[in-house]
Every structure is written in structure tokens, then in C-alpha cells.
Amino acid sequence: MNYILFDDRRIDLLPFTYTRPVSEIRCGILTITEKWAHYLNGDISFLTSDYLQVKYKVQYETDNCYINGGVFPSSELLHCIEDLEEGEMLYHQNEEKIIAFRSSQKVELGAFDVHGFHQVNCDLEIISINEVWDIFSKNDVAIKRDFELLTDGRTSQPLGDTNTHIGQELFIEEGAKVQGAILNSTTGPIYIGKNAEIMEGSVVRGALALCEGAQLKMASKIYGATTIGPQCRAGGEVSNSVMFGYSNKGHDGFLGNSVLGEWCNLGADTNVSNLKNNYAEVKIWNYAKGGFKNTGLQFCGLMMGDHSKSGINTMFNTATVVGVSANIYGGGFPRNFIPSYAWGGADKWITFRTNKAFEVAEKMMERRNIPFTEADKSIMEYIFEETSKYRNF
DSSP: OEEEEEOOSTGGGTTGGGSSOGGGOBOSSSBHHHHHHHHOSSOEEEEOOGGGGGTSOOOOOSSEEEEETTBOOOHHHHHHHHTOOTTEEEEETTTTEEEEEEESSOOOTTOOOGGGSEEEEEOSOOOBOOSTTHHHHTHHHHHHHHHHHHHTTOOOOOOOTTSEEESSOEEEOTTOEEOSOEEEOSSSOEEEOTTOEEOTTOEEESSEEEOTTOEEOTTOEEESSEEEOTTOEEOSEEESOEEEESOEEOSSSEEESOEEEESOEEOTTOEEOOBOTTOOOOEEEETTTTEEEEOSOSBOOEEEOTTOEEOTTOEEOTTEEEOSSOEEOSSSOOOSEEOTTEEEOSSOEEEOOHHHHHHHHHHHHHTTTOOOOHHHHHHHHHHHHHTGGGOOO
């Protein structure tokens, strides 16, 4: 069968879905795409926005199974999906969500007639990403499920005797280096990926996903549930946050209840507030609403899209949303919704032009031996035009 992961709630998940399909969001150890790849025996492609298709292709066949890209897989859910016949749709009534449907037709995003499908109800408990804050708030259960998936029947590399480990659930992949660290997995599993490194003096409390090639700097303080994505660098204090990949928070400063996309960089002593002074529930900018939306949470920090940066000593207010390729610096608290391609801080904002933004992106990606492709440029140019309505400086 041909499997296609389709976008759902994409606008609610901006700015992260400006640059990727919904299923490419990382929550836990793996992206949602990678989770499905472990369960599915077949090719996977993406049904996403037209401008993203230059990089994330859709592949149609004569027998297509369309799966909601925001839903986490499970063995039980997979059985329900595999039982679908042509023209049937798996629907979760409690979540009011289409889980999957099977069709020989080439369906376009948001353009299929649900009334043309026979509805099959699903009453399984599902986990899905619907809002940006779900990425960190559901990270604990996501790490635990991914840990079981990746380590089942396998043997961890040994932990060196310079370290202290409290608890049971610790798995170290080949090539990882851990020295002089204190690891506490009583509150959740600790996964240390291939060629990852935990430097001396670091103190870690699970659940933690330190993905392939990622690095915890000396004397880091990491609270669960936290994901440090592939090739990321993290230091200082981090709590219940997710870094997708290739991003840096290499210095002191606090990051809590936050999500960083790819190719972000937080300057030294960048600090993020994750709690309002009056302890009230947090509201956050929502692109679908075009305004601020109540999260129902007391703790919520920074949501930063791909390629955005902060200068040294930057302070972010509770529940700040930063778009793609923004650059924030200066004293004081900047606004708590910062559009894509904004350059400046509390005192003044200007537009960060694409030619300069592309130079920065190309140099940063070159350091990790990853090219900034024409497809990347095309996507970033589209985002620049699409987000111009927010840059009323």
C-alpha cells in the first residue's frame, strides 16, 4: 500500500509548519514521520501545502492510504487503518478528527469530500499534535513511547564509571560519549543517541531524548521532558522543551516549556519566561485565530520558527511566538509575537531582507555540511511574501 501523510491543523501549528509538513514535527525522540516509518511497510510521502511540495513530495499510486500527519501511531491504530477498504474513512468522534482514509483517487489537501466516504468510527485513545504547545506538553509520553519502540530487544552501550546513574531506563547508542555526569531516570527514560555527547558536570533528570550527534555542554542542567534534536547544542538550564534539530542554545540562560525549530541560535544568557507574574493561564499568538488564544496552561515559554536567532542577553516574555528567520536583540522585552523576517528588538523593528537572510542560513548550514538548496530558497521566499502582512513596522 502507498502511504501519504496529510497535514491537519497546519495553520494552528505555525510557525513550525511554515517550513515542514505537520508530520515532520519532532515530539519525543522521533519526528511523527519517523514514528510511522517504524510501523508501516511501504513508501511514505507528504500531502502538504503546494509551496512545500518542492521539497516534500506527494506520491500517488492506485491504492493510497492517507493518514493524518499529526497523529502518533500505535499497533492498535495501525490494525484499524489496515482494515480500511476502498472508500472508507477512520474517524475519531471524541477528537473530531479524521485519522485515515483509503482511496484510489489523487486527493488534494483540503479538497476531498468526506461525504463520499463510509465512516468507520475509532474509539482508541490517540495522541495527536493540534496546537504548538502540544509539542512540549505531550513530549513526556512521546519520549516514553519512542524509547520503548527504539530499544525493544536491544542492549545499551555501557555507561562509564565516571558517571552516576539513578534509576533503570537508560539507553546509550553506539559512539555516544558520557563523562562525569549525573543521570536520573526515575522520572522518565534517558535516551542518548548515536555519537551524542554529555560533557562533564551535567545533571540530567528524565525523560530526556538526546538525539544523534547532539551535545550537552559542561555543567548543563536538564529537566524532563526534554528533547535535544539531532546535532543540537544545549547548555545552561533547560526544562520540558523540544529542539527539533541543528539548533544551538550553547550557553547559560533558561529555556523552559518551549519549542525551537531547526537552525535556531540563542545567544549567551538568553532567558525565557515561562510563567506569568500573576500565575494566570497563558495566552499565545495563534495564526489561525489571528490573535491570542488561551492555552489553558500555566507554563508556556518560547515558540521559535526555523532559522531565527537571538542576541546575547535577550529576554523573551512568557508565551512569545517568533516566526521564521527573525533576528532579535537589544535590551528590554520584545513584543510577544514577532513576525517572520523581523530584525530588531523592543526599541525598533525593520524587515530582514531575503538576500541577507539566505546568506546567514547558507553559512550556518554549511558548518554542518548541509547545503541550502534551491528548494529551501523557494520555500523561504514564499514565507517572506506570505508573512509580509504581519510586518507593519
